[in-house]
Amino acid sequence: MTSLLQFSFSPVAGHPRRRRQQQRIVASADRQALFSRIAPVYDNLNDVLSLGQHRIWKRMAVDWSGAKEGSNVLDLCCGSGDLAFLLSPKVGVDGQVTGLDFSREQLVVASSRQNMQSKACYRNLKWVEGDALDLPFSDCYFDAITMGYGLRNVIDKYKALKEVYRVLKPGSKASILDFNKSTDELRTSIQGWMIDNIVVPVAAGYGLAEEYRYLKSSIQEFLTGEELEHLALKAGFSSAKHFEVGGGLMGNLVATR
Numbered sequence: 727m728t729s730l731l732q733f734s735f736s737p738v739a740g741h742p743r744r745r746r747q748q749q750r751i752v753a754s755a756d757r758q759a760l761f762s763r764i765a766p767v768y769d770n771l772n773d774v775l776s777l778g779q780h781r782i783w784k785r786m787a788v789d790w791s792g793a794k795e796g797s798n799v800l801d802l803c804c805g806s807g808d809l810a811f812l813l814s815p816k817v818g819v820d821g822q823v824t825g826l827d828f829s830r831e832q833l834v835v836a837s838s839r840q841n842m843q844s845k846a847c848y849r850n851l852k853w854v855e856g857d858a859l860d861l862p863f864s865d866c867y868f869d870a871i872t873m874g875y876g877l878r879n880v881i882d883k884y885k886a887l888k889e890v891y892r893v894l895k896p897g898s899k900a901s902i903l904d905f906n907k908s909t910d911e912l913r914t915s916i917q918g919w920m921i922d923n924i925v926v927p928v929a930a931g932y933g934l935a936e937e938y939r940y941l942k943s944s945i946q947e948f949l950t951g952e953e954l955e956h957l958a959l960k961a962g963f964s965s966a967k968h969f970e971v972g973g974g975l976m977g978n979l980v981a982t983r
């Protein structure tokens with residue numbers, strides 16, 4: 727029997743740099759698709775799986791951003807808009823909150839949540855479909871930036887921090903909340919055990935086991951608090967401090983331009 731040798735000629739095959747770029751494009755598209763798939767259940771599962779605690783962590787992130795009455799603020803990787811909705815009453819009717827995400831499905835959820843609100847301040851919200859690695863905003867444009875569970879999910883963390891720095895006004899803050907890649911083995915074990923034995927089995931009930939299994943690998947591939955501080959300083963921020971919250975399961979980087 728003749729063996730059928732299949733050659734897949736790829737124009738990027740011989741070029742390592744182009745191959746890496748191609749791989750990044752795929753990785754980014756995969757993540758975009760992942761968050762679009764989980765959009766219908768994302769908010770509910772966050773509430774159930776964190777026993778509502780994530781709302782406390784998000785409120786802390788917004789407070790650390792320094793957003794105040796009349797501010798022009800950005801909620802980067804806004805998803806269904808949790809942090810944007812917390813920013814909205816803080817900046818008030820004279821302020822502006824822009825939520826940016828590259829998942830249209832997540833933005834549809836955010837926009838429909840806004841339409842269900844009656845409070846006048848929520849009219850200061852607007853939603854932009856875009857890439858955190860190539861922000862469609864001018865330099866020095868925002869008075870504060872929040873990023874909730876977004877930095878761990880972008881494929882180039884340094885580029886994302888450079889973009890945050892670029893669009894932030896001098897002296898203003900970026901408040902970046904995410905899972906904490908702990909240096910403490912016990913915390914890492916507890917975090918991993920909860921994802922493996924609670925988060926993924928619950929998500930499996932919605933046919934989303936693989937999507938939530940990604941959480942563990944993404945945390946393993948993330949940066950520690952100290953590494954995040956150093957990366958923020960390398961990106962140009964004048965100061966950066968990482969605070970552990972949620973018993974060390976989560977962390978919040980506050981970087982000042």
Ligand SMILES: C/C(=C\Cc1cc(O)c2ccccc2c1O)CCC[C@H](C)CCC[C@H](C)CCCC(C)C
Nearest residue numbers: 772775776777779780875917920921937938941975
């Ligand atoms: C709001 C939270 C996570 C958002 C989130 C971030 C991601 O990168 C994802 C990637 C893929 C699928 C889903 C997400 C995602 O939801 C944090 C809370 C929700 C978590 C899903 C629950 C994690 C459980 C913690 C390990 C322990 C919680 C302890 C609590 C005191 C009970």
Ligand SMILES: C[S@@+](CC[C@H](N)C(=O)[O-])C[C@H]1O[C@@H](n2cnc3c(N)ncnc32)[C@H](O)[C@@H]1O
Nearest residue numbers: 761803804805827828829832857858874875879
């Ligand atoms: C875990 S969700 C966080 C949503 C929301 N900030 C919250 O705290 O619940 C991560 C979000 O980041 C978005 N995202 C990931 N990479 C992105 C990128 N390069 N540009 C824009 N959005 C991105 C995803 O589409 C997803 O909505």
